[in-house]
Amino acid sequence: MTSARRTALGSATTLTLVLSVLSLTAPDAAADPVDYGKGGSGKKTGGSDGNGIYAAASVQYSGAVTKNGSAGNVASADVNWTPPSCWYAPYMGAKDFKKKMSESLKTAMSKPGMAGHAGAALGETQRHYEDDYGWADTPGYKDYNVDKDGEGMFWAGVENPNEPDYLKRTACSDLPFWVDNGEAPPARYEQAITPEMLAALAYQHMELPGTKVTLAPQAVTKVNLPTWAWLDEAVFDEVQATAAINVPGFNIQATTTAKPKSLTLAPGTADATTIPADGGCPIVDGRIGEPYAKGKAKQTPPCGIVYRRSSGGETFPLKASLTWEISWTGTGQAGAVGLPDGTIEAVQNITVEEIQSVNR
Numbered sequence: 001m002t003s004a005r006r007t008a009l010g011s012a013t014t015l016t017l018v019l020s021v022l023s024l025t026a027p028d029a030a031a032d033p034v035d036y037g038k039g040g041s042g043k044k045t046g047g048s049d050g051n052g053i054y055a056a057a058s059v060q061y062s063g064a065v066t067k068n069g070s071a072g073n074v075a076s077a078d079v080n081w082t083p084p085s086c087w088y089a090p091y092m093g094a095k096d097f098k099k100k101m102s103e104s105l106k107t108a109m110s111k112p113g114m115a116g117h118a119g120a121a122l123g124e125t126q127r128h129y130e131d132d133y134g135w136a137d138t139p140g141y142k143d144y145n146v147d148k149d150g151e152g153m154f155w156a157g158v159e160n161p162n163e164p165d166y167l168k169r170t171a172c173s174d175l176p177f178w179v180d181n182g183e184a185p186p187a188r189y190e191q192a193i194t195p196e197m198l199a200a201l202a203y204q205h206m207e208l209p210g211t212k213v214t215l216a217p218q219a220v221t222k223v224n225l226p227t228w229a230w231l232d233e234a235v236f237d238e239v240q241a242t243a244a245i246n247v248p249g250f251n252i253q254a255t256t257t258a259k260p261k262s263l264t265l266a267p268g269t270a271d272a273t274t275i276p277a278d279g280g281c282p283i284v285d286g287r288i289g290e291p292y293a294k295g296k297a298k299q300t301p302p303c304g305i306v307y308r309r310s311s312g313g314e315t316f317p318l319k320a321s322l323t324w325e326i327s328w329t330g331t332g333q334a335g336a337v338g339l340p341d342g343t344i345e346a347v348q349n350i351t352v353e354e355i356q357s358v359n360r
Helices: 003-009 012-022 094-109 116-130 143-148 195-205
Strands: 045-049 052-056 060-063 086-092 152-159 177-180 214-216 220-222 226-230 239-247 250-266 272-275 280-284 304-307 316-330 337-353
Touching: 060 195, 086 094, 086 239, 094 116, 094 143, 094 152, 116 143, 143 152, 143 177, 195 239, 195 250, 195 316, 195 337, 250 337
Parallel strands: 220 337
Antiparallel strands: 045 052, 060 239, 086 152, 152 177, 214 226, 226 304, 239 250, 250 280, 250 316, 272 304, 316 337
Protein backbone atom coordinates (compact mmCIF):
# COMPACT_ATOMS: atom_id res chain seq x y z
CA MET A 1 0.00 0.00 0.00
CA THR A 2 1.06 3.62 -0.33
CA SER A 3 2.31 5.48 2.70
CA ALA A 4 -0.99 7.32 2.98
CA ARG A 5 -2.94 4.11 3.20
CA ARG A 6 -0.44 2.57 5.60
CA THR A 7 -0.81 5.56 7.89
CA ALA A 8 -4.58 5.24 7.82
CA LEU A 9 -4.40 1.61 8.90
CA GLY A 10 -1.79 2.25 11.57
CA SER A 11 1.25 0.49 10.09
CA ALA A 12 2.35 -1.99 7.46
CA THR A 13 2.61 -4.63 10.19
CA THR A 14 -1.00 -4.03 11.18
CA LEU A 15 -2.09 -4.26 7.56
CA THR A 16 -0.32 -7.61 7.25
CA LEU A 17 -2.24 -8.79 10.30
CA VAL A 18 -5.51 -7.63 8.77
CA LEU A 19 -4.88 -9.54 5.56
CA SER A 20 -3.74 -12.65 7.39
CA VAL A 21 -6.80 -12.88 9.61
CA LEU A 22 -9.06 -12.28 6.64
CA SER A 23 -7.37 -15.11 4.72
CA LEU A 24 -7.95 -13.48 1.34
CA THR A 25 -5.11 -15.35 -0.32
CA ALA A 26 -3.68 -18.82 -0.01
CA PRO A 27 0.05 -19.15 0.63
CA ASP A 28 0.48 -22.56 -0.96
CA ALA A 29 0.29 -23.83 -4.51
CA ALA A 30 -1.75 -26.85 -3.46
CA ALA A 31 -4.86 -24.86 -2.58
CA ASP A 32 -8.16 -25.67 -4.24
CA PRO A 33 -8.70 -23.66 -7.47
CA VAL A 34 -11.54 -21.70 -5.84
CA ASP A 35 -8.96 -20.12 -3.53
CA TYR A 36 -7.53 -17.42 -5.74
CA GLY A 37 -4.14 -17.06 -4.07
CA LYS A 38 -2.48 -20.10 -5.63
CA GLY A 39 -1.46 -18.16 -8.74
CA GLY A 40 -1.92 -20.84 -11.37
CA SER A 41 -4.14 -23.78 -12.20
CA GLY A 42 -5.46 -25.96 -14.92
CA LYS A 43 -8.99 -25.30 -13.70
CA LYS A 44 -11.29 -22.39 -13.07
CA THR A 45 -14.72 -21.90 -11.60
CA GLY A 46 -17.13 -19.09 -12.25
CA GLY A 47 -20.58 -18.15 -13.42
CA SER A 48 -23.66 -16.40 -12.12
CA ASP A 49 -26.82 -17.11 -10.20
CA GLY A 50 -29.73 -15.24 -8.65
CA ASN A 51 -27.39 -13.64 -6.16
CA GLY A 52 -25.14 -12.09 -8.81
CA ILE A 53 -21.80 -12.89 -10.44
CA TYR A 54 -19.40 -15.20 -8.69
CA ALA A 55 -15.92 -15.90 -9.95
CA ALA A 56 -12.76 -17.46 -8.63
CA ALA A 57 -10.10 -17.93 -11.27
CA SER A 58 -6.39 -18.43 -11.51
CA VAL A 59 -3.98 -18.15 -14.40
CA GLN A 60 -4.79 -20.87 -16.91
CA TYR A 61 -1.84 -22.51 -18.69
CA SER A 62 -1.91 -24.51 -21.91
CA GLY A 63 0.52 -25.78 -24.50
CA ALA A 64 4.08 -26.79 -23.63
CA VAL A 65 3.89 -26.20 -19.88
CA THR A 66 4.43 -28.27 -16.76
CA LYS A 67 1.34 -30.14 -15.65
CA ASN A 68 1.73 -29.73 -11.89
CA GLY A 69 2.12 -25.96 -11.66
CA SER A 70 5.87 -26.09 -11.04
CA ALA A 71 8.45 -24.01 -12.89
CA GLY A 72 9.50 -25.38 -16.28
CA ASN A 73 12.93 -26.39 -17.53
CA VAL A 74 13.91 -23.15 -19.30
CA ALA A 75 16.60 -20.96 -17.73
CA SER A 76 16.74 -17.32 -18.80
CA ALA A 77 19.97 -16.29 -20.49
CA ASP A 78 19.55 -12.93 -18.72
CA VAL A 79 20.35 -13.53 -15.05
CA ASN A 80 18.61 -10.27 -14.13
CA TRP A 81 15.29 -11.25 -15.69
CA THR A 82 12.61 -12.69 -13.43
CA PRO A 83 8.89 -13.42 -13.84
CA PRO A 84 6.46 -11.51 -11.61
CA SER A 85 6.66 -12.46 -7.94
CA CYS A 86 3.06 -11.45 -7.29
CA TRP A 87 0.26 -9.59 -9.03
CA TYR A 88 -3.24 -8.21 -8.63
CA ALA A 89 -6.08 -9.89 -10.49
CA PRO A 90 -9.88 -10.30 -10.41
CA TYR A 91 -11.03 -11.99 -7.21
CA MET A 92 -14.79 -11.85 -6.57
CA GLY A 93 -18.01 -10.13 -7.54
CA ALA A 94 -19.45 -7.62 -5.07
CA LYS A 95 -22.02 -9.87 -3.35
CA ASP A 96 -19.66 -12.79 -2.93
CA PHE A 97 -16.94 -10.47 -1.70
CA LYS A 98 -19.30 -8.91 0.83
CA LYS A 99 -20.22 -12.34 2.15
CA LYS A 100 -16.62 -13.47 2.51
CA MET A 101 -15.17 -10.20 3.82
CA SER A 102 -17.94 -9.41 6.30
CA GLU A 103 -17.80 -12.91 7.76
CA SER A 104 -14.00 -12.76 7.98
CA LEU A 105 -14.11 -9.36 9.68
CA LYS A 106 -16.73 -10.52 12.17
CA THR A 107 -14.70 -13.61 13.04
CA ALA A 108 -11.43 -11.69 13.35
CA MET A 109 -12.90 -8.92 15.50
CA SER A 110 -14.45 -11.42 17.91
CA LYS A 111 -11.13 -13.09 18.70
CA PRO A 112 -9.59 -12.42 22.13
CA GLY A 113 -6.95 -9.73 22.19
CA MET A 114 -8.20 -7.89 19.12
CA ALA A 115 -7.64 -4.45 20.57
CA GLY A 116 -5.22 -1.61 20.01
CA HIS A 117 -3.80 -1.16 16.51
CA ALA A 118 -5.05 -4.50 15.22
CA GLY A 119 -8.63 -3.89 16.33
CA ALA A 120 -8.55 -0.32 15.04
CA ALA A 121 -7.24 -1.49 11.67
CA LEU A 122 -10.00 -4.10 11.39
CA GLY A 123 -12.55 -1.43 12.24
CA GLU A 124 -11.21 0.90 9.58
CA THR A 125 -11.23 -1.94 7.07
CA GLN A 126 -14.88 -2.58 7.86
CA ARG A 127 -15.72 1.11 7.44
CA HIS A 128 -13.73 1.15 4.19
CA TYR A 129 -16.02 -1.42 2.58
CA GLU A 130 -19.30 -0.64 4.36
CA ASP A 131 -19.38 3.11 5.07
CA ASP A 132 -17.53 4.73 2.15
CA TYR A 133 -14.45 5.37 4.31
CA GLY A 134 -11.42 6.09 2.13
CA TRP A 135 -7.95 7.62 2.11
CA ALA A 136 -6.07 10.12 -0.03
CA ASP A 137 -5.75 7.84 -3.06
CA THR A 138 -8.17 5.07 -2.13
CA PRO A 139 -11.91 5.74 -2.28
CA GLY A 140 -14.18 3.81 0.05
CA TYR A 141 -17.20 1.66 -0.81
CA LYS A 142 -20.82 1.76 0.23
CA ASP A 143 -22.08 -1.67 1.30
CA TYR A 144 -19.29 -3.45 -0.59
CA ASN A 145 -20.46 -2.03 -3.94
CA VAL A 146 -23.34 -4.54 -4.05
CA ASP A 147 -25.39 -2.09 -6.12
CA LYS A 148 -22.76 -2.60 -8.87
CA ASP A 149 -22.68 -6.37 -8.67
CA GLY A 150 -22.20 -7.75 -12.18
CA GLU A 151 -20.63 -4.48 -13.37
CA GLY A 152 -17.12 -5.23 -12.12
CA MET A 153 -15.08 -7.20 -9.61
CA PHE A 154 -12.93 -6.76 -6.55
CA TRP A 155 -9.29 -7.48 -7.31
CA ALA A 156 -6.83 -8.95 -4.81
CA GLY A 157 -3.17 -9.84 -4.51
CA VAL A 158 -1.93 -13.19 -5.82
CA GLU A 159 1.34 -14.85 -4.84
CA ASN A 160 3.53 -16.61 -7.38
CA PRO A 161 4.06 -19.98 -5.64
CA ASN A 162 7.31 -20.48 -7.60
CA GLU A 163 8.90 -17.32 -6.14
CA PRO A 164 11.34 -18.39 -3.39
CA ASP A 165 11.68 -14.94 -1.80
CA TYR A 166 8.89 -14.59 0.77
CA LEU A 167 9.03 -10.79 0.86
CA LYS A 168 8.74 -10.53 -2.92
CA ARG A 169 6.02 -13.19 -3.07
CA THR A 170 3.87 -11.36 -0.52
CA ALA A 171 4.53 -7.82 -1.75
CA CYS A 172 1.09 -7.41 -3.38
CA SER A 173 -0.49 -6.62 -0.02
CA ASP A 174 -2.97 -3.84 -0.82
CA LEU A 175 -6.52 -4.38 0.35
CA PRO A 176 -8.82 -5.70 -2.40
CA PHE A 177 -10.05 -2.92 -4.69
CA TRP A 178 -12.89 -2.55 -7.19
CA VAL A 179 -12.44 -2.44 -10.99
CA ASP A 180 -15.35 -1.85 -13.37
CA ASN A 181 -15.76 -4.27 -16.27
CA GLY A 182 -13.86 -3.04 -19.30
CA GLU A 183 -11.82 -0.55 -17.29
CA ALA A 184 -8.12 -0.73 -16.43
CA PRO A 185 -7.15 -0.98 -12.76
CA PRO A 186 -6.08 2.33 -11.17
CA ALA A 187 -2.56 3.29 -12.26
CA ARG A 188 -1.20 3.11 -8.70
CA TYR A 189 -1.55 -0.68 -8.81
CA GLU A 190 1.54 -1.15 -10.94
CA GLN A 191 1.48 -4.92 -10.41
CA ALA A 192 -2.02 -5.40 -11.80
CA ILE A 193 -1.91 -8.37 -14.18
CA THR A 194 -1.13 -7.56 -17.83
CA PRO A 195 -0.58 -9.63 -21.00
CA GLU A 196 3.16 -9.00 -20.64
CA MET A 197 3.11 -10.47 -17.13
CA LEU A 198 1.16 -13.47 -18.42
CA ALA A 199 3.81 -13.94 -21.12
CA ALA A 200 6.50 -13.99 -18.44
CA LEU A 201 4.50 -16.54 -16.42
CA ALA A 202 4.08 -18.72 -19.51
CA TYR A 203 7.87 -18.49 -19.97
CA GLN A 204 8.39 -19.55 -16.35
CA HIS A 205 6.17 -22.63 -16.76
CA MET A 206 7.37 -23.56 -20.27
CA GLU A 207 8.62 -27.12 -20.80
CA LEU A 208 10.96 -27.49 -23.77
CA PRO A 209 12.20 -30.77 -25.27
CA GLY A 210 15.45 -32.15 -23.91
CA THR A 211 18.77 -31.48 -25.58
CA LYS A 212 20.36 -34.86 -26.22
CA VAL A 213 23.09 -34.38 -28.79
CA THR A 214 23.85 -37.20 -31.22
CA LEU A 215 27.57 -38.01 -31.29
CA ALA A 216 29.82 -40.01 -33.58
CA PRO A 217 31.53 -41.93 -32.12
CA GLN A 218 28.82 -42.45 -29.50
CA ALA A 219 29.67 -42.38 -25.78
CA VAL A 220 33.20 -43.75 -26.36
CA THR A 221 35.61 -41.70 -28.46
CA LYS A 222 39.36 -41.53 -29.01
CA VAL A 223 42.10 -39.06 -28.20
CA ASN A 224 42.69 -36.60 -31.09
CA LEU A 225 39.77 -38.04 -33.06
CA PRO A 226 37.13 -35.44 -34.05
CA THR A 227 33.81 -36.28 -32.41
CA TRP A 228 30.91 -35.15 -34.58
CA ALA A 229 27.89 -33.58 -32.87
CA TRP A 230 24.46 -32.72 -34.26
CA LEU A 231 20.83 -32.35 -33.29
CA ASP A 232 17.83 -34.12 -34.76
CA GLU A 233 15.86 -31.77 -37.00
CA ALA A 234 12.72 -32.53 -34.97
CA VAL A 235 14.19 -30.41 -32.18
CA PHE A 236 13.74 -27.28 -34.27
CA ASP A 237 9.97 -27.10 -34.14
CA GLU A 238 8.56 -24.00 -32.48
CA VAL A 239 7.24 -24.53 -28.97
CA GLN A 240 4.41 -22.44 -27.53
CA ALA A 241 2.96 -21.88 -24.07
CA THR A 242 -0.13 -19.80 -23.29
CA ALA A 243 -1.25 -18.13 -20.07
CA ALA A 244 -4.70 -16.57 -19.72
CA ILE A 245 -7.18 -15.15 -17.24
CA ASN A 246 -10.85 -15.44 -18.17
CA VAL A 247 -13.49 -14.20 -15.73
CA PRO A 248 -16.68 -12.20 -16.21
CA GLY A 249 -15.73 -8.81 -17.61
CA PHE A 250 -12.00 -9.52 -17.84
CA ASN A 251 -10.27 -11.69 -20.43
CA ILE A 252 -6.59 -11.42 -21.36
CA GLN A 253 -4.04 -13.90 -22.64
CA ALA A 254 -0.47 -14.17 -23.91
CA THR A 255 1.35 -16.85 -25.91
CA THR A 256 5.09 -17.28 -25.51
CA THR A 257 6.96 -18.87 -28.42
CA ALA A 258 10.40 -20.49 -28.31
CA LYS A 259 12.54 -21.16 -31.42
CA PRO A 260 15.91 -22.99 -31.33
CA LYS A 261 18.78 -20.59 -31.95
CA SER A 262 22.18 -22.19 -31.27
CA LEU A 263 23.96 -25.03 -29.49
CA THR A 264 26.92 -24.59 -27.15
CA LEU A 265 29.19 -27.51 -26.22
CA ALA A 266 31.30 -27.65 -23.04
CA PRO A 267 33.61 -30.72 -23.21
CA GLY A 268 33.93 -31.22 -19.46
CA THR A 269 37.73 -30.86 -19.53
CA ALA A 270 40.22 -28.14 -20.42
CA ASP A 271 42.14 -30.68 -22.50
CA ALA A 272 39.78 -30.49 -25.46
CA THR A 273 39.12 -28.32 -28.50
CA THR A 274 35.61 -27.38 -29.55
CA ILE A 275 34.53 -26.89 -33.15
CA PRO A 276 33.83 -24.00 -33.69
CA ALA A 277 36.49 -22.70 -31.28
CA ASP A 278 33.98 -20.86 -29.07
CA GLY A 279 31.88 -23.99 -28.66
CA GLY A 280 28.87 -22.35 -30.30
CA CYS A 281 27.21 -24.23 -33.16
CA PRO A 282 24.68 -22.02 -34.99
CA ILE A 283 21.67 -23.15 -36.96
CA VAL A 284 22.57 -23.54 -40.64
CA ASP A 285 19.94 -24.52 -43.22
CA GLY A 286 17.52 -25.51 -40.48
CA ARG A 287 19.84 -27.74 -38.47
CA ILE A 288 22.70 -27.64 -35.99
CA GLY A 289 25.78 -29.66 -36.90
CA GLU A 290 25.96 -32.36 -39.51
CA PRO A 291 25.35 -36.11 -39.12
CA TYR A 292 28.47 -38.22 -39.53
CA ALA A 293 28.53 -40.52 -42.54
CA LYS A 294 30.98 -43.04 -43.89
CA GLY A 295 33.83 -41.38 -45.74
CA LYS A 296 33.93 -38.27 -43.53
CA ALA A 297 36.58 -39.56 -41.13
CA LYS A 298 39.23 -37.11 -42.37
CA GLN A 299 36.87 -34.13 -42.52
CA THR A 300 36.42 -31.51 -39.81
CA PRO A 301 32.85 -31.52 -38.47
CA PRO A 302 30.96 -28.20 -38.47
CA CYS A 303 30.06 -28.92 -34.84
CA GLY A 304 32.07 -31.16 -32.56
CA ILE A 305 34.91 -31.77 -30.10
CA VAL A 306 38.46 -33.10 -30.19
CA TYR A 307 39.61 -34.53 -26.85
CA ARG A 308 43.38 -34.21 -26.25
CA ARG A 309 43.74 -36.75 -23.42
CA SER A 310 41.96 -39.86 -22.20
CA SER A 311 39.39 -39.85 -19.42
CA GLY A 312 41.54 -42.36 -17.53
CA GLY A 313 38.90 -45.03 -17.21
CA GLU A 314 36.28 -42.50 -16.06
CA THR A 315 34.19 -40.09 -18.10
CA PHE A 316 34.06 -36.42 -19.06
CA PRO A 317 30.72 -34.62 -18.54
CA LEU A 318 29.89 -33.16 -21.94
CA LYS A 319 27.35 -30.37 -21.39
CA ALA A 320 25.17 -29.32 -24.31
CA SER A 321 23.26 -26.05 -23.95
CA LEU A 322 20.59 -25.29 -26.52
CA THR A 323 19.64 -21.62 -26.69
CA TRP A 324 16.07 -20.74 -27.66
CA GLU A 325 14.88 -17.39 -28.94
CA ILE A 326 11.80 -16.34 -26.94
CA SER A 327 9.04 -13.95 -28.01
CA TRP A 328 5.40 -13.38 -27.15
CA THR A 329 2.13 -12.04 -28.49
CA GLY A 330 -0.99 -11.28 -26.53
CA THR A 331 -4.09 -9.21 -25.94
CA GLY A 332 -3.59 -5.71 -27.31
CA GLN A 333 -0.21 -6.49 -28.94
CA ALA A 334 0.13 -5.75 -32.66
CA GLY A 335 3.23 -7.94 -33.13
CA ALA A 336 5.67 -10.23 -31.40
CA VAL A 337 7.71 -8.79 -28.53
CA GLY A 338 11.08 -10.15 -27.45
CA LEU A 339 11.88 -11.80 -24.13
CA PRO A 340 15.35 -12.93 -22.96
CA ASP A 341 16.69 -16.04 -24.68
CA GLY A 342 16.17 -19.29 -22.80
CA THR A 343 18.53 -22.24 -22.42
CA ILE A 344 18.13 -25.97 -21.90
CA GLU A 345 21.10 -27.96 -20.66
CA ALA A 346 21.86 -31.68 -20.78
CA VAL A 347 24.94 -33.61 -19.66
CA GLN A 348 26.24 -36.72 -21.41
CA ASN A 349 29.10 -38.78 -20.00
CA ILE A 350 31.85 -39.36 -22.57
CA THR A 351 34.61 -41.96 -22.31
CA VAL A 352 37.84 -41.01 -24.09
CA GLU A 353 40.30 -43.81 -24.80
CA GLU A 354 44.05 -43.48 -25.38
CA ILE A 355 44.13 -44.50 -29.05
CA GLN A 356 45.61 -42.16 -31.62
CA SER A 357 43.72 -43.27 -34.69
CA VAL A 358 40.88 -45.50 -35.76
CA ASN A 359 39.28 -46.59 -39.02
CA ARG A 360 35.63 -45.67 -39.51
